[in-house]
Amino acid sequence: MLTTDYVPGTPNWIDLGAPDVDAAAAFYSAVFGWSFQSAGPEGGGYGFFQLDGETVAAAGPCQEESARPAWTAYFHTADADATAKAVERAGGKVRAAPMDVFTAGRLAQFTDPTGADFAVWQPGDIQGLEKVMAPNTLCWTELYTTDAAAAKDFYRSVFLWSYQDMPMGGDMVYSVVSAPRGGTPEDTGQGGIFQLPKENLAAGSTSEWHPYFGVTDCDVTFAAATANGATVLIPPSNAPGVGRIAMVTDPFGAPFALIKGDPNMT
Numbered sequence: 001m002l003t004t005d006y007v008p009g010t011p012n013w014i015d016l017g018a019p020d021v022d023a024a025a026a027f028y029s030a031v032f033g034w035s036f037q038s039a040g041p042e043g044g045g046y047g048f049f050q051l052d053g054e055t056v057a058a059a060g061p062c063q064e065e066s067a068r069p070a071w072t073a074y075f076h077t078a079d080a081d082a083t084a085k086a087v088e089r090a091g092g093k094v095r096a097a098p099m100d101v102f103t104a105g106r107l108a109q110f111t112d113p114t115g116a117d118f119a120v121w122q123p124g125d126i127q128g129l130e131k132v133m134a135p136n137t138l139c140w141t142e143l144y145t146t147d148a149a150a151a152k153d154f155y156r157s158v159f160l161w162s163y164q165d166m167p168m169g170g171d172m173v174y175s176v177v178s179a180p181r182g183g184t185p186e187d188t189g190q191g192g193i194f195q196l197p198k199e200n201l202a203a204g205s206t207s208e209w210h211p212y213f214g215v216t217d218c219d220v221t222f223a224a225a226t227a228n229g230a231t232v233l234i235p236p237s238n239a240p241g242v243g244r245i246a247m248v249t250d251p252f253g254a255p256f257a258l259i260k261g262d263p264n265m266t
Contacts, residue, residue, distance in 0.1 A: 002132040002139055002190055006076040009159035009179030010190055011141050012128030013074035013121045014211050015058040017067060018252050021045050024059055027251055030228045031221060032136040032213065042102075054130035056137045057211075069252040070117070072109070073141045073209045075159060075179075076128065077120040080108045083158065090157040100124075112154050114147045116207035133214065139259060140212035141177075141191035144205070148175065148195035151207070155193075164189070172197070210247075210255045218244040218260040225250075225258075 006012040018024035025036035028049060034056065038047040046060035062069060077083045080098035087094060087110045095117065096109035105124035111117050121128060132138045145151040152175060155161045163175040173195065178188040196205050215221040218236045226232060229251035236246040236258075243261015250256065 001187065004128065004130065004132060006123070006128050007179060007181045008076050008078055009161060010076050010181070011073055011132075011138065012076040012123070013058070013119075014071055014129070014138055014141075015046075015060060015074070016069070016071050016250075016254055017062045018059055018069050018250075018254070019062055020252070021047065021059050021061055024250065024252065025049070027228050027230075028057075028059075031225045031230075034136070051131060051134075051136055056129060056131050069250070069254040070208070071211050071254050071256055072117060072119050073211065074107070074119040074121040074128075077122050080106045080120055080122040083120050084108050084110070086158045090154045092154060092158070098122075112151060112207070114145045114151050114154075114207040116143055116145060116151070116209055118209055135214055135216045137214060138211055139214035140257075141209060142212060142257070143191070143193045143207065143209050144196050144200075145193060145207040146196055146201060146205075147207075148173070148193055151193055163193070208255070210257060212245075212257040212259045215258050215260050218246055218258050221258050222246045222248070 002011060016024060028034045034049040034051055036047050037050055048055045049057040084094050084098055091113040093111040095111055098106055098108040100106050103124050104126040106122040107119060109119040143151060152163055160180050162178050166174045168174050175193040176189040177191040177193060181188055222236050225248050230248040232248055234247040236244055239245050243259050245257060245259045247257040
């Protein structure tokens with residue numbers, strides 16, 4: 001499960017790139033009850049989503065005019081520069097070279113060999129998200145990929161991830177991701193990697209990471225999202241042994257998922 005006791009390779013931040021940060025803040029406030037705190041004039045429109053006074057996500061303007069609105073998953077690193085070199089050695093691309101964010105920390109942004117964007121955060125004053133695994137907070141990260149084998153090799157090389165492969169029927173396999181921190185996959189699973197089916201590939205689906213937010217009632221939160229302009233990708237449905245899930249894109253096109261049922265979620 002996710003935790004704020006961050007170690008290298010674990011998710012420690014997520015942020016949203018949006019064409020209209022104010023409108024995005026209004027949407028996520030209506031869906032999750034988040035408030036938005038600006039990082040100030042020097043932040044360039046960036047700010048923090050908070051719940052009960054704790055940071056649960058962040059958002060800022062899309063950095064390029066042609067950029068597609070999306071959530072970006074960040075993974076903890078003790079050395080962003082070393083991770084950038086590891087990414088390049090493993091066949092990935094550096095989208096944004098390691099840079100300091102004032103005294104908050106150091107970040108870098110990458111694209112894996114299958115085309116999925118992700119980032120790393122080397123903590124400074126800000127260690128990472130202050131609350132996870134609670135209702136209306138991050139509880140899982142998931143990669144839909146055009147080449148699961150290549151993706152697994154890449155992230156194993158960069159973050160030393162291990163995988164527990166879970167058959168899903170037919171030739172479909174879901175790989176549960178764990179960073180090296182000790183414990184069993186049931187305790188340390190932090191996300192998943194899923195091979196896009198042939199029909200999705202034929203329809204033009206591309207590799208992407210997206211967040212799952214835990215909720216107390218999937219159907220109610222789904223209804224709030226769609227009532228406020230979200231587009232349905234997967235309507236609420238039961239996943240045996242997992243819980244009840246749904247997936248939408250926000251009004252700007254950024255995909256995210258909802259889940260109710262993780263036994264570790266408080």
